[in-house]
Amino acid sequence: MSPLLFFSSCRKFRSDPSLITMRPRIFLEGAAPIPIFDEYDFTGVQLGTIANIMTENPSDRMYALWFSFDRRSAMNLQKETVRNVGKRLHLVIAGEIVGVHPIEGGITNGVLPFVLSANMPQANAVMLFEQLNTSLMHIRAEYEAKKG
Numbered sequence: 001m002s003p004l005l006f007f008s009s010c011r012k013f014r015s016d017p018s019l020i021t022m023r024p025r026i027f028l029e030g031a032a033p034i035p036i037f038d039e040y041d042f043t044g045v046q047l048g049t050i051a052n053i054m055t056e057n058p059s060d061r062m063y064a065l066w067f068s069f070d071r072r073s074a075m076n077l078q079k080e081t082v083r084n085v086g087k088r089l090h091l092v093i094a095g096e097i098v099g100v101h102p103i104e105g106g107i108t109n110g111v112l113p114f115v116l117s118a119n120m121p122q123a124n125a126v127m128l129f130e131q132l133n134t135s136l137m138h139i140r141a142e143y144e145a146k147k148g
Helices: 003-010 071-083 122-147
Strands: 025-028 042-051 061-069 088-093 096-102 111-116
Touching: 042 122, 061 071, 061 122, 088 111
Parallel strands: none
Antiparallel strands: 025 088, 042 061, 061 111, 088 096, 096 111
């Protein structure tokens, strides 16, 4: 192995606190106002669209965010969703509910989707996703650096 390749593969991503603009939290509807998951539980986020069942237009789509959880948090996610079928999870950022997930059963794959508001334009959904993605990347790096 060449020394250059060795050193480049050992370099770690450094957190930049100024790029952490969002700290997503998840609350259980009707429970104490304490988040059951926070920004340190996520490993990533993806943006996608789903069919808007409120209209008959098949091209009318709604935006959704899919959050991936670390292994420990994925086990807690499964436990919380099994215990709370019929309730909803709220995705809260900066004190605002930006997404909702109706709990229909236990989530066993460690990925939690949140439907965003039907009124959210594409530009806003993309901006939200990009800021969340950047923030979570830097939060994860910050966490890993502190963990050692």
